[in-house]
Amino acid sequence: MKRHKHFFTLFVLVITLVIAGTSCTDPGPEVGTLTLNMQMSSRSRALIPGETPLEVARYIVMGTGPQGATFNVSTSTKSVDIEGLLLGEWSIRAIGQNQGGTDLVEGTIDTIIGTSPNIVIIELNELIGKGTLNLTLDWSEIEIASPSTTLRLIDAEGNTRTLNPTVNNAANGSVTYQELLDAGSYTVTAQLENNGEPIAGFADFIRIVSNRTTEAQITFEIEDYTTLPASVTMVDHLGTPIECEIAGLPEEVPAFEPVTVYLSSDSDAVIDAVWYLDGAEIARGMECTFRTAIGSHRLDVLAQGALLASLGSATISFESKVIGTSGVPVLLRNVSSSSDGITIDAGCVTKLLPNNILIVGNNTEQAIHVCRIVRGSLEVLHTYTRAMSGYHTKKLTDIYYDPLSSQVIISDEDGPRVSLYLYNPSTHELTLRLVKDNIYYSKGSTVLRFNKLSNFKLDKLNGYLYGLIGGKNEITAVLINSATAEELKQNVGQAFHSSGYEFSDWDTSPSSNHTVLVSPQYNCVLIASRSAATGTMVQNMKLYLQDTPYVTGARSVCFIGEETFVYSTANNLVRCRYTTQGDAMTQTDVYSKGDGHGTARGITQMVASPSMRYLYTLSPSERALDVYEISEGTEELFHIETIPMGSFNGTDMEISPDGTHLVVTSETAQSLLLYQICD
Missing domain, CATH: 2.60.40 (Immunoglobulin-like)
Structure with missing residues (x-):
């Protein structure tokens, strides 16, 4: 390397x-x-x-x-x-x-x-005398929810004191420290924190001179991954330069992995080095080993020779990345109910939005948290509770994000209802726009209401947002682009073959021109395609029952191409393609545990990456998350890796719109697993 x-x-x-x-x-x-x-x-x-x-x-x-x-x-x-x-x-x-x-x-x-x-x-x-330190820390270009700073001075005797800002404008991205100090030499360390979590910092030497002001402005640039070489040369008492080398920092710094850097010289001079990472001292001596979270970091080395006056400093800025096999998730954090300032309950509802935003619905607390993923942890930006006017946070069932209208759609069983919130991408705030009641059919004296609506899928042709009706083999749509409450009352729904059962899962193709629904209760796979005449999304249907091989117990489904999909049963993963006519399916591959194609057993949920390059399957009974590569053109599956989840009983899975993060939640554990997917 x-x-x-x-x-x-x-x-x-x-x-x-x-x-x-x-x-x-x-x-x-x-x-x-x-x-x-x-x-x-x-x-x-x-x-x-x-x-x-x-x-x-x-x-x-x-x-x-x-x-x-x-x-x-x-x-x-x-x-x-x-x-x-x-x-x-x-x-x-x-x-x-x-x-x-x-x-x-x-x-x-x-x-x-x-x-x-x-x-x-x-x-x-x-x-001699006293001088003034005037130091400004600036991060005005960085969006931080709860910023704070800590600045410490260390004098020549090793005594440490913490300074308080004289001008605190942290809300707008800057603080200023002004202090009258005895003349002398000091080490200054500063850290920028968010909710008490350090995210940036620096360390350096300062000199205070009698009746003079030592003034500086330090700008934290968290997303600036400079790699300019830093150099310092020590000169001994004879005036001979002593060149020292800082080595060991790889070109790509792996996040969460140990990295060792060291100081070396051809001279016999004794060099005492102090190492700081993001403003915090991490080691003393000729080498140091450290680990970093994801993101940019600053490594400062303050070096002193045997002579009192032989001093120098250097700064190295670098970016830490998750390094691994392309497409494979790497666990960043197990976010529990007591970490990151957020509460996670069993069966919490989640949705990943662009720019590392995660919405978490907590049904125990009856709260909606809007969070940001920062360096492998969650930062709570906003929390909405039932006590706040205009927010419905009880018994949440599903969350959907529509980037075109910048809306977050949330369904709940408490109404039951569907709430349409405007989402501000700049502030990440949610503002209630409209509310849809639970009526999905009304004609004459016949009024049908849903008790639960979940598993939203968007019809990309007309903007209708469909969901599965709990306890029924029916779907209904919410007209999310409605301008008024009256327009939102329109009902669009569809029932399917027979009754008395419900669909456990469904999926639509990237264009939403093809649809597949599955039910382990009815032992069926139902495929459909859009009507060319009417434009209706779910038409041209064909039902496959348990007399068809590998259909019994079909429980989850996922498209891996426009006309290629996979569904799971208790013991198999089945790959299928639509026939040329588009009104039937052909089973092309059947994968089972032990045949070299991953776990392929007990799969309850599957998601494909937005690029349709990878497939992720979740098997709670096997405590496993499997990764498959989807071959371009043929859309065949090639197993890459099985990721064990230990004792965590993951039951639901969510992938981000850009395919960089994966969240796994559980019906039994009060925590969630946050993964980053390797490039």
């Missing part, structure tokens, strides 16, 4: 200042000689005060000695001669300033001047 290599350089600046004191030849008080060496260490930081040079340009040296004697000299060189220092105790202070006269560092020492020459070393290691 191709891997990225990143290089970085660490710089160190060491300055020595020599101050020499010599005796005076004039008669007077007895004086001595002082040789004073001053060494200054300066740290290089990524975030520094704007237009404020951090290089020392001159030194102010002052002292206080016996009998109140003082001296004060200024020099821009590394040595200075001071004459006539009285013998005795002296307190000496040296200040390093930049070219603008700003105090940067200082050092002090107490010494005794005697008749013999004195050699004293002062290290300028104390930073």
